[in-house]
Amino acid sequence: MSKYKPKTKTGLFKRIAWRVLSLVLVFGLWEFAGRKPISIIFPTFTSTMVALMNLLIDGTLLSAYAVTLVPLAIGVALVGFLGIVFGILMGLYRSFEWLTLPVFIIVQSAPMAALIPLITFLYGIGLGAKVLAVVLMAAPVIVLNSYRGIRNANPTLIQMGRSFLASRTQEIFKIILPDASGMIFAGLRLGVAAGFIGVILAELLITPTGIGDLITYYRALALYPQMFASIFSIVLFASVVVSALQRLEGILFRRQQCTS
Amino acid sequence: MQANTIQNRPIIEVKELSKTYPGRVEALRNVNLSIPRGQLTTLLGPSGCGKTTLLKIIAGLLNKTEGNVFINGQPVNGPGPERAFVFQDFALLPWCTVLRNVAFGLELRGVPGKQRNEIAMKYIDEVGLTGFEKAYPYELSGGMRQRVGLARALAVDAEILLMDEPFASVDEQTRRKFQEDLLNLLKIEKKTVVFVTHSIEEAVYVSDQVALLGPRPGRIMRVINTRLDHAENVEDIRRDQRYLNLVEDLWQILRQYLI
Ligand SMILES: Nc1ncnc2c1ncn2[C@@H]1O[C@H](COP(=O)(O)OP(=O)(O)O)[C@@H](O)[C@H]1O
Ligand SMILES: [Mg+2]
Numbered sequence: 122m123s124k125y126k127p128k129t130k131t132g133l134f135k136r137i138a139w140r141v142l143s144l145v146l147v148f149g150l151w152e153f154a155g156r157k158p159i160s161i162i163f164p165t166f167t168s169t170m171v172a173l174m175n176l177l178i179d180g181t182l183l184s185a186y187a188v189t190l191v192p193l194a195i196g197v198a199l200v201g202f203l204g205i206v207f208g209i210l211m212g213l214y215r216s217f218e219w220l221t222l223p224v225f226i227i228v229q230s231a232p233m234a235a236l237i238p239l240i241t242f243l244y245g246i247g248l249g250a251k252v253l254a255v256v257l258m259a260a261p262v263i264v265l266n267s268y269r270g271i272r273n274a275n276p277t278l279i280q281m282g283r284s285f286l287a288s289r290t291q292e293i294f295k296i297i298l299p300d301a302s303g304m305i306f307a308g309l310r311l312g313v314a315a316g317f318i319g320v321i322l323a324e325l326l327i328t329p330t331g332i333g334d335l336i337t338y339y340r341a342l343a344l345y346p347q348m349f350a351s352i353f354s355i356v357l358f359a360s361v362v363v364s365a366l367q368r369l370e371g372i373l374f375r376r377q378q379c380t381s
Numbered sequence: 382m383q384a385n386t387i388q389n390r391p392i393i394e395v396k397e398l399s400k401t402y403p404g405r406v407e408a409l410r411n412v413n414l415s416i417p418r419g420q421l422t423t424l425l426g427p428s429g430c431g432k433t434t435l436l437k438i439i440a441g442l443l444n445k446t447e448g449n450v451f452i453n454g455q456p457v458n459g460p461g462p463e464r465a466f467v468f469q470d471f472a473l474l475p476w477c478t479v480l481r482n483v484a485f486g487l488e489l490r491g492v493p494g495k496q497r498n499e500i501a502m503k504y505i506d507e508v509g510l511t512g513f514e515k516a517y518p519y520e521l522s523g524g525m526r527q528r529v530g531l532a533r534a535l536a537v538d539a540e541i542l543l544m545d546e547p548f549a550s551v552d553e554q555t556r557r558k559f560q561e562d563l564l565n566l567l568k569i570e571k572k573t574v575v576f577v578t579h580s581i582e583e584a585v586y587v588s589d590q591v592a593l594l595g596p597r598p599g600r601i602m603r604v605i606n607t608r609l610d611h612a613e614n615v616e617d618i619r620r621d622q623r624y625l626n627l628v629e630d631l632w633q634i635l636r637q638y639l640i
Binding site: 277278280282283285286288291295296300376 | 440462466468474489490519
């Protein structure tokens with residue numbers, strides 16, 4: 122078993138070393154640019170970190186995230202369920218695909234972010250509008266990945282199922298869906314990443330709440346270290362969540378990736 | 382009387398079979414072939430001559446363009462329980478253990494869990510994979526994966542085993558061992574086997590008769606009886622002068638059709 126483990130201990134150490142080095146480089150440049158300064162609104166890395174610490178300690182960030190994460194969670198849950206079902210149906214039934222694929226290709230290539238201000242006209246400025254923004258951003262990739270996962274299900278495996286007399290239902294539940302599950306999950310991960318963008322844009326463009334409110338507020342008061350700390354926190358938070366999902370994906374679908 | 386006529390009749394009959402793929406690729410033209418019951422018949426020919434196409438039409442996995450295939454006198458309209466397929470690229474479910482893969486055909490037929498696992502264990506043992514039933518395909522070598530594919534086909538207890546270049550993706554030493562094991566296995570399991578290969582040595586080694594297919598569009602050029610007496614030790618076949626002569630004879634025939 123051990124020989125299938127891809128990385129040795131020294132390899133892991135090396136990878137961590139490289140990551141730390143690249144972070145040091147980026148933050149060092151940031152510090153340098155802040156001190157120079159390239160712009161009066163651009164704070165140094167250290168002052169941003171100090172502001173971040175303060176925001177964390179006094180609970181400002183925490184309460185902001187409590188607000189921001191609500192529409193994100195609702196939106197992702199909604200589109201995670203409905204979008205996956207929709208994508209699977211599109212993949213399984215030609216008539217369904219024919220109806221909906223053109224819409225999705227347009228939706229995928231159009232800049233969805235541009236639609237977010239329009240939501241206000243239709244859905245006002247409440248929670249619903251923000252949920253809709255998350256859904257708009259996350260849906261295309263979730264639906265399309267589910268669709269592609271189904272469509273690209275290994276044809277040899279399907280043929281194997283038929284040769285052993287699988288019914289269509291068995292073919293779907295015992296072969297196609299398990300084979301597509303890795304790709305569907307990857308779509309969910311990308312959808313969460315897109316949902317983050319959706320909710321932040323909604324908070325900046327529709328009504329300032331949560332982390333979007335913090336950003337807007339500190340900008341208005343010209344408290345740039347705090348403003349950058351808020352932005353930094355959202356980037357950090359989103360990357361942590363998305364890479365955790367990626368890690369989970371690797372564990373769950375390790376077997377699929379190793380053989381055809 | 383009637384039972385007797387059924388016994389003597391070829392188990393598979395291919396009559397005037399043609400196959401043209403969409404895009405006008407003519408893969409088979411007017412193929413006629415009888416496959417005797419209880420024997421191993423090899424389809425031998427160069428790559429791209431339509432061997433897989435012919436085997437998959439017999440399996441009911443591909444539609445024919447013209448002609449007919451009969452199994453026990455009944456025309457083929459799709460896959461059936463009397464035929465089991467062994468795939469060139471194994472076609473194992475990567476998310477299932479060896480045990481579940483071997484039992485998969487039985488699972489699809491609704492055989493209860495305990496019973497199908499017992500049957501599967503028997504065949505896992507027969508193909509020499511005891512101790513690996515909890516392993517996943519990615520943990521196995523190519524040769525072992527194909528043993529899983531073979532066990533899965535044996536487990537459904539079909540009369541006919543259709544094998545599409547089962548050893549093509551397996552390295553040379555493993556392949557030889559596998560060929561020997563297959564012959565030993567077939568002494569226990571009385572099956573009719575249709576075996577596709579592009580290797581002359583493999584064809585002569587494993588088969589009772591060899592059907593030579595010519596280059597595209599695939600036709601049957603000759604059917605040659607290659608029955609060596611397999612009753613003795615399978616390890617001695619490769620030194621047998623009759624084996625060596627047959628390999629040379631087949632090559633002399635095949636080379637006429639090349640160029
Ligand atoms: N799905 C397909 N569509 C079009 N042409 C095909 C298809 N499958 C096979 N062919 C063609 O039919 C011929 C016979 O293929 P195949 O039966 O796979 O040959 P073999 O198994 O002897 O190598 C080849 O020339 C191949 O390119
Ligand atoms: Mg082939």
